[in-house]
Amino acid sequence: xxxxGMEPIRKAALVKATIVEIGRVGSLDxxxxxxxxxxxxxxxxxxxxxxxxxxxxxxxxxxxxxLYGAEVRGALALAQGPEARLRAIITAxxxxxxxxxxxxxxxxxxxxxxxxxxxxxRLLRVYxxxxxxxxxxxxxxxxGARAEEVAEGLGAVIDGxxxxxxxxxxxxxxxxxxxxxxxYLESQLKVRLT
Amino acid sequence: xxxxGMEPIRKAALVKATIVEIGRVGSLDxxxxxxxxxxxxxxxxxxxxxxxxxxxxxxxxxxxxxLYGAEVRGALALAQGPEARLRAIITAxxxxxxxxxxxxxxxxxxxxxxxxxxxxxRLLRVYxxxxxxxxxxxxxxxxGARAEEVAEGLGAVIDGxxxxxxxxxxxxxxxxxxxxxxxYLESQLKVRLT
DNA sequence: GTTTTTGTTGATTGACGAGTCAATAAACTT
DNA sequence: AAGTTTATTGACTCGTCAATCAACAAAAAC
Numbered sequence: 001x002x003x004x005g006m007e008p009i010r011k012a013a014l015v016k017a018t019i020v021e022i023g024r025v026g027s028l029d030x031x032x033x034x035x036x037x038x039x040x041x042x043x044x045x046x047x048x049x050x051x052x053x054x055x056x057x058x059x060x061x062x063x064x065x066x067l068y069g070a071e072v073r074g075a076l077a078l079a080q081g082p083e084a085r086l087r088a089i090i091t092a093x094x095x096x097x098x099x100x101x102x103x104x105x106x107x108x109x110x111x112x113x114x115x116x117x118x119x120x121x122r123l124l125r126v127y128x129x130x131x132x133x134x135x136x137x138x139x140x141x142x143x144g145a146r147a148e149e150v151a152e153g154l155g156a157v158i159d160g161x162x163x164x165x166x167x168x169x170x171x172x173x174x175x176x177x178x179x180x181x182x183x184y185l186e187s188q189l190k191v192r193l194t
Numbered sequence: 195x196x197x198x199g200m201e202p203i204r205k206a207a208l209v210k211a212t213i214v215e216i217g218r219v220g221s222l223d224x225x226x227x228x229x230x231x232x233x234x235x236x237x238x239x240x241x242x243x244x245x246x247x248x249x250x251x252x253x254x255x256x257x258x259x260x261l262y263g264a265e266v267r268g269a270l271a272l273a274q275g276p277e278a279r280l281r282a283i284i285t286a287x288x289x290x291x292x293x294x295x296x297x298x299x300x301x302x303x304x305x306x307x308x309x310x311x312x313x314x315x316r317l318l319r320v321y322x323x324x325x326x327x328x329x330x331x332x333x334x335x336x337x338g339a340r341a342e343e344v345a346e347g348l349g350a351v352i353d354g355x356x357x358x359x360x361x362x363x364x365x366x367x368x369x370x371x372x373x374x375x376x377x378y379l380e381s382q383l384k385v386r387l388t
Numbered sequence: 389g390t391t392t393t394t395g396t397t398g399a400t401t402g403a404c405g406a407g408t409c410a411a412t413a414a415a416c417t418t
Numbered sequence: 419a420a421g422t423t424t425a426t427t428g429a430c431t432c433g434t435c436a437a438t439c440a441a442c443a444a445a446a447a448c
Contacts, residue, residue, distance in 0.1 A: 004415055006425060026309030028221075031405060042427050047407060105309065112306055114361060115220030115299065124361065153351065153374050160354025167308055167318065180347050184378060191381040198445060200395060225435060236397050241437060392447070401438075408431075417422070 011049055011059070013039040018060040023102030028057070028109050058119055061110050065127050068098045072134065083189070086138040089131070090181045093158050094174040099165070101172060108166040131155055142189055150188045157181050205243055205253070207233040212254040217296030222251070222303050252313055255304050259321050262292045266328065277383070280332040283325070284375045287352050288368040293359070295366060302360045325349055336383055344382045351375050 017039035021030040032053050036046040050056045075088035075095075093099070114121040132151055139147035161177050211233035215224040226247050230240040244250045269282035269289075287293070308315040326345055333341035355371050 004424065010425090027306055032407085033405080043406085044408085044427055044429095045425075048426080051407095053406070108306060108309070111357065111361065112221055112302060115302070121361070128358075128361075149374070149377060153378055156354035156358055156374055157347065157350050157378075158354070159357050160350035160352070163305065163353050163357050164322075164350055167305065167315070167322075180343070180350055183343060184347055184351075187381040187385040190385050198394065204395090226437090227435080237436085238397055238399095238438085239395075242396080245437095247436065390448090392445100394445075395443080397440105397442090399439085399441105401436105403436090404434090406431105406433090409429085411428095412426085413424100414426100415422100415424075418420090 007049060010039070010041065010045065013041075014046055014050065014056060015060050015063045018056050019064065019106045020102050022060070022109050023105035026105060026109075028113060032056070054117060057110075057113060058117070058123070060106065061113070061120060061123050064098075064103060064106060064110070065123060068093070068127070069130065071095055071097050072130075076134070082138045082141045086135065086142075086185055087182065089134055089138070090154075090158070090185065091178050093181070094161075094172075094178040096174060099162075099172050099174045099177065104162055104166050104172060107162055128155065131158075146188075150185075153188070154181060154184060157184050201243065204233070204235065204239065207235075208240055208244065208250060209254050209257045212250050213258065213300045214296050216254070216303050217299035220299060220303075222307060226250070248311060248313075251304075251307060252311070252317070254300065255307070255314060255317050258292075258297060258300060258304070259317060262287070262321070263324065265289055265291050266324075270328070276332045276335045280329065280336075280379055281376065283328055283332070284348075284352070284379065285372055287375070288355075288366075288372040290368060293356075293366050293368045293371060298356055298360050298366060301356055322349065325352075340382075344379075347382070348375060348378060351378050 014035060017035045018030075021035050021038055022028060025034075031043075032046050033043040035056065036043040039046070046056065050059065072089055072092045075092040076085055079085040079088040110120060110124065114124045132155060135151040135154055136147055139150050143150050158181055161180055165172050165177060208229060211229045212224075215229050215232055216222060219228075225237075226240050227237040229250065230237040233240070240250065244253065266283055266286045269286040270279055273279040273282040304314060304318065308318045326349060329345040329348055330341055333344050337344050352375055355374055359366050359371060
């Protein structure tokens, strides 16, 4: 019973299903059929809309990055002053929307994907670049010349916490995770002041 | 021309080849034939010695972890006092033996493997546990009650730096990478003292 | 010197999965 | 009403790959 205007709905469902399945299985070895099934359609239809599995993966990645970006932007809008902005970025990185089992699992796999698929690598670079520049804007007034290295370190901590979370079992604790990064930030700023 | 006593030689060659191939391809989607070819034998022989591809992966992982463990132990043996020990651990983590393109690439993929294969997960847990306890021994005299959180943070930084290195191109710079972690350590210790 | 163990491979099996196709049908267009 | 576009799927093709097998060869054991 073909209704018209299905494309965006189907695509959205597939993207969501892709993330869930990758998270569930814990690897990129998910079949298009699995994804399509979870999204409530045939694998042929999935191919019809995305053309290839790789396209699906990329769409899923874009979705996650968009979501994350929105979260950061939202938090930044409310923050006053450099330190508040830095805190906002960190907190947003571990907020309930992004720091979820499936999403964290997906991240890890996207990292792997980026090793092989240039398009995926580009996406990740965009994310890293934005994070970096956001951090730098906050850090320059506070850490001066050391801004660069602190930003680098902070980026690494955030990624590292994600990485470790993927291996843990049980629901992620955004609060605790954020504290690790916040703690890093604080100590770096204090040292600067002494 | 069957020479006797080949088993350990063949196995070692396969383990090495497994790491190289995983690093080269950038994913676990390497075929047994690829690995065997690089190791200079038929795929049948690889199966003969390891039984399954998964066994090969696990052996490769064990090899990397062993190598890393040896490097840390060696560095620790020479270190005097808590802070020196901490520095030794960090430096060893980014030493030339472990912090190499293929090895770093393999690490990332082993993380993914650990999501699916319980045995791999166990291996990674052992590594994480050892790292943690090593760090704690050094940290307790220096950071007291804060030892736990600093250890957690340091672990995350180290993993994060590895993760990011896997995405970069060009040869890894162990020195620079180590500095990120050392920097973290220093600032945490200084803060504690104020 | 025959039997057993160890090393080795080419060929084969069997499964699985990405992507294509042909067909069916409802909805819009003219 | 005929034609076109959009939605949808079951069945099929084609390739790939892990794992097994049968066979052959050299060394070791008896």
